[in-house]
Amino acid sequence: MANSEQDTIAAISTPVGEGGISIIRVSGDQALDVVSRIFKGKDLHQVKSHTINYGHIIDPASGETVDEVMVSVMLAPKTYTKEDVVEINCHGGLLATNRALQLTLTNGARLAEPGEYTKRAFLNGRLDLSQAEAVMDLIRAKTDKSMKVALNQLDGDLSRLIKALRQDILDVLAQVEVNIDYPEYDAVEEMTTKMLKEKASEVRQRLETLLQTAKEGKVLRDGLATAIIGRPNVGKSSLLNALLHEDKAIVTEVAGTTRDVIEEYVNVAGVPLKLIDTAGIRHTDDTVEKIGVERSKQAIETADLILLLIDSSRPLTEEDRALIEATAQKPRMVIFNKTDLPAQVDLAELTELVNGDPVIQTSILEHAGMQELGQAIAHRFFNEGIESNRGAVMVTNARHIGLLHQAVDSLNAVLEGIEAGMPVDLVQIDMTDAWNTLGEITGQTYQDELLDQLFSQFCLGK
Numbered sequence: 306m307a308n309s310e311q312d313t314i315a316a317i318s319t320p321v322g323e324g325g326i327s328i329i330r331v332s333g334d335q336a337l338d339v340v341s342r343i344f345k346g347k348d349l350h351q352v353k354s355h356t357i358n359y360g361h362i363i364d365p366a367s368g369e370t371v372d373e374v375m376v377s378v379m380l381a382p383k384t385y386t387k388e389d390v391v392e393i394n395c396h397g398g399l400l401a402t403n404r405a406l407q408l409t410l411t412n413g414a415r416l417a418e419p420g421e422y423t424k425r426a427f428l429n430g431r432l433d434l435s436q437a438e439a440v441m442d443l444i445r446a447k448t449d450k451s452m453k454v455a456l457n458q459l460d461g462d463l464s465r466l467i468k469a470l471r472q473d474i475l476d477v478l479a480q481v482e483v484n485i486d487y488p489e490y491d492a493v494e495e496m497t498t499k500m501l502k503e504k505a506s507e508v509r510q511r512l513e514t515l516l517q518t519a520k521e522g523k524v525l526r527d528g529l530a531t532a533i534i535g536r537p538n539v540g541k542s543s544l545l546n547a548l549l550h551e552d553k554a555i556v557t558e559v560a561g562t563t564r565d566v567i568e569e570y571v572n573v574a575g576v577p578l579k580l581i582d583t584a585g586i587r588h589t590d591d592t593v594e595k596i597g598v599e600r601s602k603q604a605i606e607t608a609d610l611i612l613l614l615i616d617s618s619r620p621l622t623e624e625d626r627a628l629i630e631a632t633a634q635k636p637r638m639v640i641f642n643k644t645d646l647p648a649q650v651d652l653a654e655l656t657e658l659v660n661g662d663p664v665i666q667t668s669i670l671e672h673a674g675m676q677e678l679g680q681a682i683a684h685r686f687f688n689e690g691i692e693s694n695r696g697a698v699m700v701t702n703a704r705h706i707g708l709l710h711q712a713v714d715s716l717n718a719v720l721e722g723i724e725a726g727m728p729v730d731l732v733q734i735d736m737t738d739a740w741n742t743l744g745e746i747t748g749q750t751y752q753d754e755l756l757d758q759l760f761s762q763f764c765l766g767k
């Protein structure tokens with residue numbers, strides 16, 4: 306491995322191209338030395354820790370001034386990485402920031418890998434693994450609610466719960482060890498088995514409660530894949546535009562280069578919707594829009610939520626009926642649009658046709674019913690989940706969910722083993738597995754590949 310975990314790293318840690326100030330974060334033993342070589346101002350080796358110092362970044366080779374800066378000096382261990390950290394606050398825009406970064410690299414620092422600061426925070430014991438993952442979720446958080454869940458996790462709610470459960474298991478395992486030393490007493494064996502059984506079912510119960518939060522958690526974290534469906538002219542593009550305009554904080558991620566893979570997120574009443582196949586419903590002047598049932602089918606299949614539009618001012622067509630049929634098995638909300646015009650569709654009849662799924666009356670043109678639509682979506686997905694669970698620990702992360710399931714499996718094996726009359730020392734193995742698996746959530750037990758894989762998903766500079 307070329308990159309050591311000890312050398313001094315540098316990266317721009319603010320979003321590129323945004324705002325007036327960019328921050329270059331330098332972390333490691335040599336942080337002060339590196340920045341001192343390119344900084345003109347106070348002697349950074351002499352200033353107090355956790356102070357901000359005015360000066361200039363100078364290219365030592367040419368003597369040229371690169372930028373006017375404020376430099377924060379933060380000495381270990383009270384820093385994000387628990388190492389010496391020096392942050393250069395650049396004012397001179399992207400070019401100057403890049404030049405300053407280059408200068409740190411030619412003067413003793415190495416460019417940080419994505420997630421490397423957080424990885425160091427983890428390796429130096431500043432954060433546990435689930436907290437490090439929360440940092441990543443925070444960076445990506447799409448709504449206030451997602452942010453809150455990530456913040457709670459960063460605060461260590463999940464870690465505390467998992468650690469408490471692991472301690473419970475460990476206590477029982479220790480007790481079992483002691484009891485195994487007295488195999489001659491049948492009564493002890495019976496007592497040990499009973500204790501294992503009680504603890505295994507108790508922990509399993511708590512893990513299952515936690516897993517019940519996973520569905521809502523996943524929605525908050527990844528967004529709810531939503532397809533806007535309807536025959537031509539019902540108002541799909543109008544709805545898309547209305548949703549995009551109402552949401553001031555649109556997150557647009559361009560995953561590839563073609564238009565088709567653009568994912569758009571909108572925040573509807575706290576629910577992040579990931580709108581799918583929006584390329585198909587955007588109007589372009591030179592193409593005739595045609596979304597047939599066939600084309601829609603793919604979007605319907607991948608969606609977690611269908612918004613099915615019906616034009617209330619026109620009698621139902623064959624195509625409407627086909628789309629109602631095609632979406633029947635999916636979580637669906639029907640939008641009864643163009644209510645500003647005289648109705649040609651009977652609302653009661655339509656409600657019956659869609660098997661009693663919620664029908665929301667809108668006039669997208671006149672902006673009526675949009676709030677009701679938002680409320681209906683939030684209600685559908687969060688009412689019995691997040692709202693009533695306020696303050697409770699939630700799992701949002703796919704890795705955690707997988708490990709929780711795996712721990713439940715081990716506990717099931719414990720209970721089945723006891724039921725089948727297996728010897729205690731065999732049952733103990735499954736109980737130990739559960740303990741180990743839970744440890745992977747917080748990183749108390751971990752493998753190097755896992756770390757590399759996890760932290761590489763971070764953005765640069767975090």
Ligand code: GDP
Pocket residue numbers: 535536537538539540541542543544586594642643644645646667668669670671
């Ligand atoms: P799409 O083909 O399903 O994408 O439908 P559009 O969004 O392009 O809308 C088709 C036409 O219906 C446009 O002229 C819209 O202005 C109009 N329209 C959309 N929503 C409403 C509405 O609520 N009331 C009325 N009167 N017209 C609407």
Ligand code: ZN
Pocket residue numbers: 538540541542543586587588594
């Ligand atoms: Zn359209």
